[in-house]
Amino acid sequence: MLALTRKKGESIVINNNIEISVLEIRGDQIKIGISAPKDVPIYRKEVYLQIQEETKEAMNVEGLEALENLF
Known part of the structure; x- marks a missing residue:
């Protein structure tokens, strides 16, 4: 830093x-x-971290649904 x-x-x-x-x-x-x-996106850090967490959660849910659809 x-x-x-x-x-x-x-x-x-x-x-x-x-x-x-x-x-x-x-x-x-x-x-x-x-x-x-x-x-250039500009975020307050707390907002940026929240966006990252929500994206991570959404990817996990979508990934599980995609696996379920395969079987």
Whole structure:
């Protein structure tokens, strides 16, 4: 993991086409802005993990149904 220090109004650039900016700092919360191409999905980590889990569960169910149909 790369750890960087940024102040309000400063940014970092990833892969020449994604910019992450510090918009606001209020107490222990930081508001960030992300500029990226529309084809780049951006999720909060808790949402991303939930999507992965639901996909995994759906694949398990579909896989069992496909096996049942074979027999």
